[in-house]
Amino acid sequence: MSVRVKLPSVLQEFGCGAEACEVTGKTVGECIKNLEMGFPNIKNHLFDRQGKLLHIFGIYLKSDGIQPVDLDTPVQENDELIILSFIMGG
């Protein structure tokens, strides 16, 4: 499936240099893996050393609204995945 992955500005320089990149995959996890293969630098900024998604990021699927998803969630042709950064602390 061809899927659009929208990146927060803090990650754009490690992706395709634009607000969104086109990738393929059947699940969210595959899409992210293919994003990393195309742009290896992004992995270091999206995941920790154990390969877990850093908690300051969340991955959401834009379909009917925006829903949080995990890496196993299947995707459809022309879906849009949005990676958001969530930084609010004290």
Add this chain to the structure above:
Amino acid sequence: MRGYTGKLLRVNLSKRESQVEDIPEQLMKDFLGGRGLAVKYLYSELKPGVDALGPDNKLLFMMGPLGATTAMSVSRIAAVTKSPLTGGVAKSIAGGNFGAFLKFAGFDGVILEGKAEKPTYIHIDGNGVYILDADEIWGLDTEETQNKLRQMHGNSTKAICIGPAGEKLVRYAVVISELRCGGRTGVGAVMGAKHLKAIAVNSSGPLGVYDPQQFKSLAREQIEGLRTSPRRIQMTDFGTSYLTLGLEKMGIFPVKNFQEGHLEGVENIGDEALAKIKIKNDGCWGCMTKCGQVRKITEGPYAGAVSEGPDYETIWSLGGNLANTDQGALIAADSICDKLGMDTVSAGSAIGFACELFERGIITKKDTDGLDLTWGNHGDMIKLLEKIGRREGFGELLGEGTKRAAERIGKGAEAYAMHVKGLEIPAYEPRAVKGYGLIFATSNVGAHHMYGRPREELAGKADRFAEEGKGKDIARNEISQAVEDSVVQCSFTPATGFTPESRAKLLVAATGFNEFSDPAYLDLIGERILCLERSFNVREGFNRKDDTLPARMLTEPLNNAGPATGQVIRNLDTLLDEYYDALGYSRQGIPTEEKLRQIGLDWVIEDIKRVIS
């Protein structure tokens, strides 16, 4: 009852007298509650030039209109005074349970005046307000104090208190309720200067609201939303420790007193690592998130150390800032700060300042009571924390805050004091998120991460390195924060589904004030509060020259900070001009007469004219 109790308790500690006053309804409508209402009283009653640690300063604790109701995460309490660190307005928001029970006792707030002749505490119960000798609790740490008060007045006693740091006037001492601090700007020192150890209360609810049916329905909706909110679940699981690894990768996590942005071994104090030593959750009254992570060390030199925390700011201040990645030392240090009653951010910053001076040979072991302040030497760091909290030896100097300590040390030490207006910069590298640079520079309470947040940059929707086009957004975010602090809602609530719309509905159902349903009305209140705080500071002599950052941020490219390496803030003046224009201030950072009239602060105009004439 309409959300508010409508009553303010005024205590004169010099005369050992108290009285109960009505809070005018128009003040509630104009300033909302919490921080805003407290700032109004402070501005109106305090003359400029008052010594922050003198008897003429006033300290206010103020709840918001939703406090102590069944809505979630709205029962924190605002503390407002003149800051002993900055000499300007101070604000701090504390969690715990004191605020709700103060409101159950019938008071929206307390205003404390004068100075008791000897150590004193206040007890409030159904029979009255008592001003009592504090012989049995003066000198105790914050945990011992609250335990002792429960022994004396019953297990249901709730309190807010200071620790030895507040008694000894450490300028960044905190007030604490349970294990939750009103941490920044030195409110605990003001309480200590008044010889006031604690306010204890025995009371019970519930409180009434204007439209009970509607309120119940809205509160239920809020709870249902929170139950399944992924962000709420994350906060329950990790607290704000979730920030550490990601921000370090982005160069936002300052290391070694803002010298660089990379910390070797940071994983050891990251969220997953700290989750392994968590024993339970804890939190504020009336909040289901329970974001407090209580952790215990079971082995090593710090075995037995327990702390509710550390949260992100403390993971930074006593961890990354000092090149300390030892979990045991971090938990032990956090616990010391809580028990002695000190702000972890300012304390950690003061130690980081001292470590850099030590590194550069400006101070030596002769100055530090023999302590080796090499980066990462957590054993001596812990010893120094104790000294600061008790104002002993070298700790006496650092207890003054980095600004005053640097002035006393001389020899160029000022270059390494990372503060704005006297308040130490918190855990966000301004060169890596320049919106934070603008907030720290312009904040009326000094460098404070909760005076506003650069939401657009943090959400990844704006370029964090850009040095223009931010003034309007930052002004708007500071206005938002002022509203949040005046409702006194927990600042984590927006991310967990508490929208401005849901807040407005709850406010109307609680108070019956239809004005609160209009977001523009609430924004006007926020702008009014911001402007009044600015005016308070202008009256004290502040202007554009004080809206700045340490030279390090303006001249030194950030080192070893991943994608933020090489960043420096070159155009602070551009950002300041944008910010002042957005708020209707002059280019000197002073509210104009036109702006003051526009937002209903006509009565401030003569004060400002006196300053600028």
